[in-house]
Amino acid sequence: xxxxxxxxxxxxxxxxxxxxxxxxxxxxxxxxxxxxxxxxxxxxxxxxxxxxxxxxxxxxxxxxxxxxxxxxxxxxxxxxxxxxxxxxxxxxxxxxxxxxxxxxxxxxxxxxxxxxxxxxxxxxxxxxxxxxxxxxxxxxxxxxxxxxxxxxxxxxxxxxxxxxxxxxxxxxxxxxxxxxxxxxxxxx
Numbered sequence: 001x002x003x004x005x006x007x008x009x010x011x012x013x014x015x016x017x018x019x020x021x022x023x024x025x026x027x028x029x030x031x032x033x034x035x036x037x038x039x040x041x042x043x044x045x046x047x048x049x050x051x052x053x054x055x056x057x058x059x060x061x062x063x064x065x066x067x068x069x070x071x072x073x074x075x076x077x078x079x080x081x082x083x084x085x086x087x088x089x090x091x092x093x094x095x096x097x098x099x100x101x102x103x104x105x106x107x108x109x110x111x112x113x114x115x116x117x118x119x120x121x122x123x124x125x126x127x128x129x130x131x132x133x134x135x136x137x138x139x140x141x142x143x144x145x146x147x148x149x150x151x152x153x154x155x156x157x158x159x160x161x162x163x164x165x166x167x168x169x170x171x172x173x174x175x176x177x178x179x180x181x182x183x184x185x186x187x188x
Contacts, residue, residue, distance in 0.1 A: 032070025
């Protein structure tokens with residue numbers, strides 16, 4: 001099925017990722033989802049013997065992700081980029097360290113059902129911004145944030161995907177309540 005939509009973009013700050021513990025802060029919505037691009041880098045090593053390809057081994061490298069939203073409030077920018085927000089002013093420093101986080105969203109498929117996705121551990125890059133004067137034709141400038149995602153230490157996972165129309169998937173109603181694998185007790 002072709003993907004024909006994108007909505008319900010969420011994020012959660014990762015607070016612990018060890019062999020024994022995996023915890024996130026509560027999930028928060030990012031409104032106005034426009035675009036999400038996931039681009040895994042795969043490193044491949046090939047071995048040739050007897051004048052032919054004998055073996056090919058691939059390993060997942062970093063996963064580049066870019067999201068575009070209709071707006072990105074300063075409060076959210078400060079959280080995902082590790083900036084300071086003081087008296088309504090976003091303060092960005094060279095020493096800011098963005099936190100690791102998870103990104104979740106759903107995408108409408110051409111059959112009218114949704115595909116659900118969680119990217120489990122990533123870090124945002126400082127944002128490029130584009131400004132221009134207003135002309136005869138209005139041109140929207142929307143915020144884009146680039147992330148680098150990787151596998152979690154806790155379980156080696158980097159992504160979870162589910163289809164609403166799968167008979168085995170029953171978690172659509174609670175998909176955005178908690179990041180998959182989080183060991184925090186909900187409502188506890």
